[in-house]
Amino acid sequence: MSFSFLGYIHIEPISVTISYIPVLIAACLLGPIYSTVLGAVFGIASLWKASAFYVSAGDRIFSPFLSGAPIQSFLLSVGSRLLFGAVVGVLYWAAKRSARHQYLFIAIISFFGKVLHYVCVYGVMGIVFPEQGRGVLDAFEGFLDAGDLLVALFTMLLLAVSWKVWNMPQILQYRDFVRLKQSYSGSPSYIKLVVLSIVLLLIFAGMIGTYFVNRIRYMLLAHGVELSEKASHDLTHLQLQFLFGVIALSLIVYIVSRGVHDYIVYRVYSSMDKDGLTGLLNRKGFSRIYKNLSEKIEFSPEQPCYFMILDVDYFKEINDKYGHPQGDRILKEIASCLKETLGDIGIVGRLGGDEFLMFTHTPLPQELFEERVRCLMDKIQGIECDGEKKISCSIGIVSAWELASEEFLYHYADQALYRAKGGGRNQYVITAAKKRVLK
Numbered sequence: 483m484s485f486s487f488l489g490y491i492h493i494e495p496i497s498v499t500i501s502y503i504p505v506l507i508a509a510c511l512l513g514p515i516y517s518t519v520l521g522a523v524f525g526i527a528s529l530w531k532a533s534a535f536y537v538s539a540g541d542r543i544f545s546p547f548l549s550g551a552p553i554q555s556f557l558l559s560v561g562s563r564l565l566f567g568a569v570v571g572v573l574y575w576a577a578k579r580s581a582r583h584q585y586l587f588i589a590i591i592s593f594f595g596k597v598l599h600y601v602c603v604y605g606v607m608g609i610v611f612p613e614q615g616r617g618v619l620d621a622f623e624g625f626l627d628a629g630d631l632l633v634a635l636f637t638m639l640l641l642a643v644s645w646k647v648w649n650m651p652q653i654l655q656y657r658d659f660v661r662l663k664q665s666y667s668g669s670p671s672y673i674k675l676v677v678l679s680i681v682l683l684l685i686f687a688g689m690i691g692t693y694f695v696n697r698i699r700y701m702l703l704a705h706g707v708e709l710s711e712k713a714s715h716d717l718t719h720l721q722l723q724f725l726f727g728v729i730a731l732s733l734i735v736y737i738v739s740r741g742v743h744d745y746i747v748y749r750v751y752s753s754m755d756k757d758g759l760t761g762l763l764n765r766k767g768f769s770r771i772y773k774n775l776s777e778k779i780e781f782s783p784e785q786p787c788y789f790m791i792l793d794v795d796y797f798k799e800i801n802d803k804y805g806h807p808q809g810d811r812i813l814k815e816i817a818s819c820l821k822e823t824l825g826d827i828g829i830v831g832r833l834g835g836d837e838f839l840m841f842t843h844t845p846l847p848q849e850l851f852e853e854r855v856r857c858l859m860d861k862i863q864g865i866e867c868d869g870e871k872k873i874s875c876s877i878g879i880v881s882a883w884e885l886a887s888e889e890f891l892y893h894y895a896d897q898a899l900y901r902a903k904g905g906g907r908n909q910y911v912i913t914a915a916k917k918r919v920l921k
Contacts, residue, residue, distance in 0.1 A: 514571025521567020525560030768831030
């Protein structure tokens, strides 16, 4: 919204628009849903800006209050920007699925960001306001002008760098931490408090805007300047626009501050709750997060959660024959396999030695979970030790459809692991908890 209020940057002889860039960033980094929502916010801000009497006649078609065709104007202002957010979101999503040409496709989409924006706006304009004589082809008008070309190159570079930074290993670890923190720290009361704060903020902004408009009108009247009804309306409009811009910037400051706070907490968490070798949660960190997490999960027999213990088969022999450096490398690769395969649906930790733990915070049917487990075992079997021995693992799993202590689930998973080892290793066994033990 702050970018939308900035609108055009006009430095003679260059005049360019940058308001669509945040939508591209959201589409590239966060995905189609976020970019679609942000596109709608962009459209609402555009609608507000177009609702002043001082805007040009051509811009009034974006305002449901001034155009005489409110539905068509709403579709043009909000609908076209919502469409733009959805389109670029899908394009970036498709680009990121290409492993070899990912950055090339992202650069191309970013370079043509303004054109894609105007294609959506002029395309909708041609449908709802055909008398304007605008169409999709008008989106390419002036694209090679110096200002627009400069912004296109800057946008392409900005998005490429942002995507690179977004996927750095350190940032990925931090994002995993934030996602995990959000999964167990959010509460209905906290959300209600945030919504109430925003509503109060908007009410106070309206009160402050009204107060200053009245003071400005009184000051002008004291100097012999009487405002017309339209001028008074535009003064109020600008004052509220300024306040909404300040609110938007304040929210950005809050988000940045929250990110800095989370990063500090993450660094503390990294030093206290993480295993030094693999980067997974240690036993203390796993237990602490399990306690917070399990109390907020909605269990059901149809879609239970799962507690899993994984042991590397014959790991002592591997250490004795190939040495501890090779053993450490194998543990690190197994940790990576666990994070890649199960990290998006659960927490993963290392108990010690060659024993790993996992608990799903996302309930899902047993068939889907077993698919993940088989994929995990296939990845682990792909790990080599000096090009000779293939690595395998034994896994014990217990399904949980009601709240239980970690010790209780560990007991049943350990029994399942014992049966997996007794059955010849390189396999998994799933069992169900026999009774309910509440915390």
